[in-house]
Amino acid sequence: MKRREFITLLGGAAVSTSVACSDLWPLAARAQPSPSRIPVVGVLWHAANAEEEDVYLSVLQKAFRDLGYVEGKNIQLEHRFPAENPDRFRTLARDLVDSNVDAVIAVTTLGAVELKKLTSTIPIVFAIVADPVGFGLVESLARPGGNVTGLSLMAIDLSGKRLGLLKEAVPHLSRVAFLVDPTDPFRQRTFKANQVAAETLGLSIWPVEIAAPNDVEPAFAKIAQDRADGVVFGAGSLLFNLRARIGAAALAHRLPALAYIAEEVPSGLLMSYGQDLPDYFRRAAAYVDRILKGAKPADLPVEQPTKFKLLLNLKTAKGLGLTMPETLLLSADEVIE
Numbered sequence: 557m558k559r560r561e562f563i564t565l566l567g568g569a570a571v572s573t574s575v576a577c578s579d580l581w582p583l584a585a586r587a588q589p590s591p592s593r594i595p596v597v598g599v600l601w602h603a604a605n606a607e608e609e610d611v612y613l614s615v616l617q618k619a620f621r622d623l624g625y626v627e628g629k630n631i632q633l634e635h636r637f638p639a640e641n642p643d644r645f646r647t648l649a650r651d652l653v654d655s656n657v658d659a660v661i662a663v664t665t666l667g668a669v670e671l672k673k674l675t676s677t678i679p680i681v682f683a684i685v686a687d688p689v690g691f692g693l694v695e696s697l698a699r700p701g702g703n704v705t706g707l708s709l710m711a712i713d714l715s716g717k718r719l720g721l722l723k724e725a726v727p728h729l730s731r732v733a734f735l736v737d738p739t740d741p742f743r744q745r746t747f748k749a750n751q752v753a754a755e756t757l758g759l760s761i762w763p764v765e766i767a768a769p770n771d772v773e774p775a776f777a778k779i780a781q782d783r784a785d786g787v788v789f790g791a792g793s794l795l796f797n798l799r800a801r802i803g804a805a806a807l808a809h810r811l812p813a814l815a816y817i818a819e820e821v822p823s824g825l826l827m828s829y830g831q832d833l834p835d836y837f838r839r840a841a842a843y844v845d846r847i848l849k850g851a852k853p854a855d856l857p858v859e860q861p862t863k864f865k866l867l868l869n870l871k872t873a874k875g876l877g878l879t880m881p882e883t884l885l886l887s888a889d890e891v892i893e
Contacts, residue, residue: 595848596632598652598660600667602793604639611819615834616661619841638667640739640794645670653678659844662706664793665741668693672704679847682706683840684833686742686791688858697858705843705853707836708860709791712746714816716753718829721866722786722814723757724884725827725873729786732761733779733811735802737792739767746791761788769798776805789815789825799823812876818867822892826872831861865889 599616601609617633625631636652638644649670652660659679662668668682669691682693686709694700697708723729734750736743747763754761762782764775779787787806789795795802796817803824806813815821816830843856866884869892873880885891 594628594630594632595658596634596655597844597848598634598636598655598657600636600638600645600648600652600660600662600664600671602640602664602667603637603797605637606635608797609635609637612663612834612837616837616841619838620845622838623841623845625845640797642666642739649674659847661840661844665691666739668704668706669741676703678703679844679853680704680706681840681843681847681853683836684709686710686712686746691741694858697860699854700856700858701854703853705856705858707839707843708858709831710861712742712749714830714864715746715749716756718788718814718816719750719753719757719759721827721829721884722788722812723759724881725868726786726812726878730759731782731784731786732759733764733782733784733787734761734790735775735787735795736763736765736790737767737794738765739794740790740792742791750788750790763790766795766798766802769801772798772801772805776802776809776811779811780809784811787811787813789813789817789820791816796820799825807872807875810876812872812878818865818890821867821869821872824869824872826869826876826878828865828867830864832863832865868892 603609606613620631627633634657636648638648645666649667653674657678660671662671662680662682663684665685668680668685671680672693680703682688683706685693685706688694688708689696693704732754734747736747751761764779766772766775799820800823807824812826815825815828817833818828821828839859846856847853866888867890868880868884868888870880871892
């Protein structure tokens with residue numbers, strides 16, 4: 557997809573005056589921007605630029621349009637791209653808070669945590685967080701309290717289901733490599749859950765860390781050398797950014813790979829099972845809409861997923877010499893042929 561161009565605000569003196577409000581404003585007042593100016597919504601992503609984020613950025617933009625918002629007319633989206641760098645997450649979170657945005661969407665756990673450290677009044681909506689209570693973002697899912705709410709994943713709870721699906725697709729599955737993003741704050745708990753699930757299914761599993769693009773090919777060469785029968789993606793935005801390289805390496809080494817994000821599968825993975833992440837961004841926009849109209853984050857329960865999607869890549873299966881069982885084909889929500 558083509559790169560989206562973004563209109564920047566905060567350039568005129570009149571607008572600068574209108575947004576130069578203190579972070580000590582009451583939350584209810586901040587949730588209802590003055591009708592004399594355009595509300596400004598920050599978005600703290602995870603990748604390096606708009607092009608890398610386009611698969612979800614375009615969904616978010618359309619979601620706001622579907623809600624009646626027109627950029628530059630009745631809303632301004634201020635996008636920030638930290639390039640997976642923890643220091644830049646902190647710097648860009650501070651930038652958005654200092655800009656006195658009316659609300660901010662934190663795409664990842666790290667972004668949400670950094671923003672919460674900086675403000676207790678600007679409304680924060682997180683889009684992809686596995687354990688919002690455990691990370692101290694909300695008091696509870698039903699009653700978030702404070703200035704933070706959003707959408708919760710079930711990455712850990714689905715570990716057994718995913719491994720079971722991979723075993724169904726790959727009958728000889730015995731040894732599984734688990735890809736780890738070292739920047740993912742949830743990585744140890746996620747691997748432990750997969751380890752427990754693997755033992756139940758009679759599988760052996762071990763972690764393989766990928767910290768940079770140049771790690772992908774050596775990691776897969778080692779995975780193949782260690783006689784793995786399959787690969788499972790862990791959580792972490794870095795692995796998502798590297799999906800094309802990882803998919804190509806998996807195919808080159810003839811390794812069936814499973815992810816929980818459907819948007820990773822077309823890169824050469826065999827299958828995915830998990831939440832509909834594009835819908836998460838549509839729902840995040842709906843949260844912001846409610847907040848801009850006066851709702852308080854403390855009163856908006858954190859949403860949990862109710863629907864899960866199974867995606868199969870028959871093109872990859874054919875390349876790997878696998879025949880998908882009829883049971884999987886019948887239960888799939890989407891098939892790539």
